[in-house]
Amino acid sequence: MAPSSSDSSKPLQDLETDAALRAILEGTATETGQRFFEALVQNLAKALSTHGAWVTEYFPETRRLRALAFWMEGHWVQDYEIGIAGTPCEEVIDKVQLIHFPDNVLEIYPEEEELKQNKAVSYMGMPLLDIDGRILGHMAVIDRRPIPVEPHVHAIFRIFAARAAAELQRLRAETEVREREEKVGRLLGSAMDAILELDEHLRISQVNPAAETVFQCKADKMVGQDFRGFVTEADAARLIRLIGELDTRPEGRRSLWIPGGLTARCPGGESFPAEATLSRFEMHRARFTTLILRNIHDRMEAEQKIQSLTAEAELLREELQALHQDGALMGESQTLKHVLRDINQVAGTDTTVLIMGETGTGKELVARAIHAASNRRERPLVIVNCAAIPSTLIESEFFGHEPGAFTGATKKREGRFTLADRGNDLSR
Secondary structure (H helix, E strand, C coil), X not given: CCCCHHHHHCCHHHCCHHHHHHHHHHHHCCCCHHHHHHHHHHHHHHHHCCCEEEXXXXXXXXXXXXXXXXXXXXXXXXXXXXXXXXXXXXXXXXXXXXXXXXXXXXXXXXXXXXXXHCCCCEEEEEEXXXXXXXXXXXXXXXXXXXXXXXXXXXXXXXXXXXXXXXXXXXXXXXXXXXXXXXXXXXXXXXXXXXXXXXXXXXXXXXXXXXXXXXXXXXXXXXXXXXXXXXXXXXXXXXXXXXXXXXXXXXXXXXXXXXXXXXXXXXXXXXXXEEEEEEEEEEECCEEEEEEEEEECHHHHHHHHHHHHHHHHHHHHHHHHHHHHCCCCCCCCCHHHHHHHHXXXXXXXXXXXCCCCXXXXXXXXXXXXXXXXXXXXXXXXXXXXCHHHCCHHHHHXXXXXXXXXXXXXXXXXXXXXXXXXXXXXXXXX
């Protein structure tokens, strides 16, 4: 309610402290947030019989104040924001204390437009601080008549400021909690692994989107279900045993990898192998379990395929060695014997070997014989036909390239030098 004209003319010396305190308590007791600040400044203007009162939030990076509620002559001032430079508010913020100009404030700040527009005579402001002494905002009143320096006026003003600071600090804490929850929600939502929260009875209380994908089941069908139905009977018993083990550990060490992982089951009956981690936490005197699962079916299939291909490659290598008799060249001519003697001389060294000869004379066979007799025979022999490589791709062919290095380079490729590392390279 706006202050009446009789309130505005009442001398502050006659202000009843008890009535003012009752006004703040009755006016703000049931309000929070924006409505609290509106009720606060209305009752502050009424209690002190001033023309204007406001509460602002302070932004130190820009040294600006933004009004949370601004009451002036029975009306709300909307979207009020101001820089503090050259204003009485600057002194409040910089000195971090109550500042009171009981009279002639325009003589002190003759260029301050807000004061001139409101024909202010007096000003009183105070910073709003958190428990660590940091400035959260500012509360002030102005009047078109003097505000005398009265101890009980300052006391009431400080009480109003303390209430405003407490509510502003509560709102900021609430905002920080909400932002943290949103970040955690985004983190869980973007995780590729299935994350499940289990209550004390191993019922699923929360899942992330990846869990829906992994188990091929919607969250609303999973929440409330006993997780033991999503693993084999043996793994369910092992899970209970591991949870009991975690509960014996000290705080901060209640997490572990599940040895050997789990065999998980989708509600449709399909099973899959999964790596898993387990952790325990307590909230509101209730204990919860966090289970993180990763379906490794595709990876195990890939590993088995790699093992199969490795065995196949080894078998083919043995067949080739048997076919070429370890790469040996056979013959009785003096020329060939001379070549074989040269091969034996260079095979055990790390020197570069130049093999010359007409097309079809067996230069590559000689190179393979050198490789087979060298200390690098367990590593690959990389063969490069230099004449077949365009000049623009020589660098890429020998040194490799990253995706996008040139048109058509869609993925990373290792160069021939990397492939021949600790092996041999045949360039022709």
